[in-house]
Amino acid sequence: MMKIISTLKEKSKASLMVVLFIAVLASCSKKDDPVPGGGNPPPSNTTSAAKEITGLTILKSENANITGDGYFYKSGPKIYITIPLNSTLSNVKVNFSLSAKASIKVENVALTNNSGSLDLSKTLTAIVTAENGTTQSYTILAQTGIKEIDAMLYPFIEKYSIPAASYAIGKNSTESIVYKSGIGFADVNAKERATPDHEFxxxxxxxxxxxxxxxxxxxxxxxxxxxxxxxxxxxxxxxxxxxxxxxxxxxxxxxxxxxxxxxxxxxxxxxxxxxxxxxxxxxxxxxxxxxxxxxxxxxxxxxxxxxxxxxxxxxxxxxxxxxxxxxxxxxxxxxxxxxxxxxxxxxxxxxxxxxxxxxxxxxxxxxxxxxxxxxxxxxxxxxxxxxxxxxxxxxxxxxxxxxxxxxxxxxxxxxxxxxxxxxxxxxxxxxxxxxxxxxxxxxxxxxxxxxxxxxxxxxxxxxxxxxxxxxxxxxxxxx
Missing domain, CATH: 3.40.710.10 (DD-peptidase/beta-lactamase superfamily)
Structure with missing residues (x-):
C-alpha cells in the first residue's frame, strides 16, 4: 500500500513539472515579442480612425469639358482647386485619395471607388468616414484660373487666416486686365464666394x-x-x-x-x-x-x-x-x-x-x-x-x-x-x-x-x- 502511495506522489510531481514547463513556454510565446518601433501590435479587432483626403486628381483625359489637368491645394479642412481657363466646372470627374479603409460622400452622395462627377461651380462639402465611423468634413472651393498664380495665393491666405482675396494683373501696353480672380469667402457665414467684382x-x-x-x-x-x-x-x-x-x-x-x-x-x-x-x-x-x-x-x-x-x-x-x-x-x-x-x-x-x-x-x-x-x-x-x-x-x-x-x-x-x-x-x-x-x-x-x-x-x-x-x-x- 505504501508503495502505491509513493508511486502516485511521483506521478503527481511529474505532472506538476509538465504544467510549469508549459507555462514557462507560454510566457516566452512570440505573441508578446516586441515589435519594430516598440509596443505590442493592436488587437486584431481594432478599427482605423484615419479619415483624411490625402490627395485628388482631375485629369483632362477623363473630362472632355476641361482644357487641362486640375491643380489642388489642401489646408486643413479646405481644398482649393484651380481648373484651367476656358473649362466648364459643372460636371467634372474628381478622383480622391483617402486614408486606408475610409469612404467619402460629397454633398451626401457616396462616391464609388472614391471617384465621382461633381459640380465644381458650387461650394461643396465632402464628408470622409473612417473605418470606426468617425467623420471629417472638408470644404471644396474650385474655380477656373491660372494655377501658377493661384498657387501663390492659396497658401498665403491660409497661412495668415485671411477669409478672402481678390487679385488682378494688368498689362500696361494694352491697358487691360490679363488675369483676375477671387478666392475664399467674402462673407464667411453666408458662404458667399469672393470674386473680382467684390468691393474691398x-x-x-x-x-x-x-x-x-x-x-x-x-x-x-x-x-x-x-x-x-x-x-x-x-x-x-x-x-x-x-x-x-x-x-x-x-x-x-x-x-x-x-x-x-x-x-x-x-x-x-x-x-x-x-x-x-x-x-x-x-x-x-x-x-x-x-x-x-x-x-x-x-x-x-x-x-x-x-x-x-x-x-x-x-x-x-x-x-x-x-x-x-x-x-x-x-x-x-x-x-x-x-x-x-x-x-x-x-x-x-x-x-x-x-x-x-x-x-x-x-x-x-x-x-x-x-x-x-x-x-x-x-x-x-x-x-x-x-x-x-x-x-x-x-x-x-x-x-x-x-x-x-x-x-x-x-x-x-x-x-x-x-x-x-x-x-x-x-x-x-x-x-x-x-x-x-x-x-x-x-x-x-x-x-x-x-x-x-x-x-x-x-x-x-x-x-x-x-x-x-x-x-x-x-x-x-x-x-
Missing amino acids: RLASMSKQHTAIAIMKLVQEGKIGLDQLVFGTTGILKDFWPNVGAMSAKVTVRHLLEHTAGYTGDPMFNGTSATLDERIQTMLNSAQSEPGTKFSYYNMGYGTLGKIIEFVSKKEYGAYLKEIYGPAGIEVHLSSSSATSRRAKEAVCYPQGSSTAYAGNVEVFKAAGGVSISSDNLFKVLYSVDGGTIRPDILTPATRALMFTKSTVANYALGWRTGHSLFEGFYHGGNLIGTATFWIYGTEYSAAILLNSRSNETNFDTELIVLTNNIMKKAKELNL
Whole structure:
C-alpha cells in the first residue's frame, strides 16, 4: 500500500513539472515579442480612425469639358482647386485619395471607388468616414484660373487666416486686365464666394484716389499745388484763419507728400472727434519746417478731403463718383458695419480685435475709407496712366505732376516709389479687417485686396513680395 502511495506522489510531481514547463513556454510565446518601433501590435479587432483626403486628381483625359489637368491645394479642412481657363466646372470627374479603409460622400452622395462627377461651380462639402465611423468634413472651393498664380495665393491666405482675396494683373501696353480672380469667402457665414467684382475696403490705398481728386481740381484751376492751406490767405481760411507760423506755410503739395511737418496723428485715435476737431488737434501739435522732412501722416489726407469738399462743394465720395463716372468706374465709401454693407461688398474680419468697423468712415474717408473692386481699381489706374487706349482723367501735364517724386523722400503725390524689389509706383493699405497692396509697374501692374489683416511680423512684407511675384509671373507667362 505504501508503495502505491509513493508511486502516485511521483506521478503527481511529474505532472506538476509538465504544467510549469508549459507555462514557462507560454510566457516566452512570440505573441508578446516586441515589435519594430516598440509596443505590442493592436488587437486584431481594432478599427482605423484615419479619415483624411490625402490627395485628388482631375485629369483632362477623363473630362472632355476641361482644357487641362486640375491643380489642388489642401489646408486643413479646405481644398482649393484651380481648373484651367476656358473649362466648364459643372460636371467634372474628381478622383480622391483617402486614408486606408475610409469612404467619402460629397454633398451626401457616396462616391464609388472614391471617384465621382461633381459640380465644381458650387461650394461643396465632402464628408470622409473612417473605418470606426468617425467623420471629417472638408470644404471644396474650385474655380477656373491660372494655377501658377493661384498657387501663390492659396497658401498665403491660409497661412495668415485671411477669409478672402481678390487679385488682378494688368498689362500696361494694352491697358487691360490679363488675369483676375477671387478666392475664399467674402462673407464667411453666408458662404458667399469672393470674386473680382467684390468691393474691398482699401485703407491707405484710398490716398491715391484723394490725390487724383486733388489733381483734378488743380487741372481745373480751382486750387494750386503750392497754394497755402491755412491762415488768412489759405484755401481753408474760412475755417482756420489764425494758425501758428509753421502751419501758415503748409501747402497742398506738403499734405500730398507727407511733408507738412506735423507730429502725432489724430486720424485714428479712437475718439468721437469730428474731422474739423481732428484738424484742429493737428494744428495744435508740434511741427517741423514744412517741406523738409517726410513723415507718413494720415491726418494730412483727412485735410485734403476737407479741401476737396470745400472747393468742389460736393461730399468727398460724390466728387469721386463725378470724376470717375465718365470712365465707367464704380467707387463707394466703405460701409460702417457688416450689416449695412452693399451687395458685393466683402465683410471685413478682425484678427485680435473685437471689430473691424470701429471709427467713423465719414471722418477718415479721404485717408482710408474708399471701397472698390479690383476690376474697377484697374480702370482707375488706366485712366491716369497716360496711355492712348483708355481716355485719361488727367492731362499729361497734370499726370506728370502727380508722379513727380518729392525732393525729400521716395514719395510722389499720393504714390510711393523707389522700392528695392521693383520699378514703378505703389502703395499699400492696412486697417483692422483689411489689407491691400498694388503696384503700377513698368510693363505689368498688380493688385491684391484682402478682407482681413494679420498681426504677424512678416505679414506686410510677404504681401508686398506676393504682389510683386504675381506681377513677375504674368510677365514670365507672357499674359
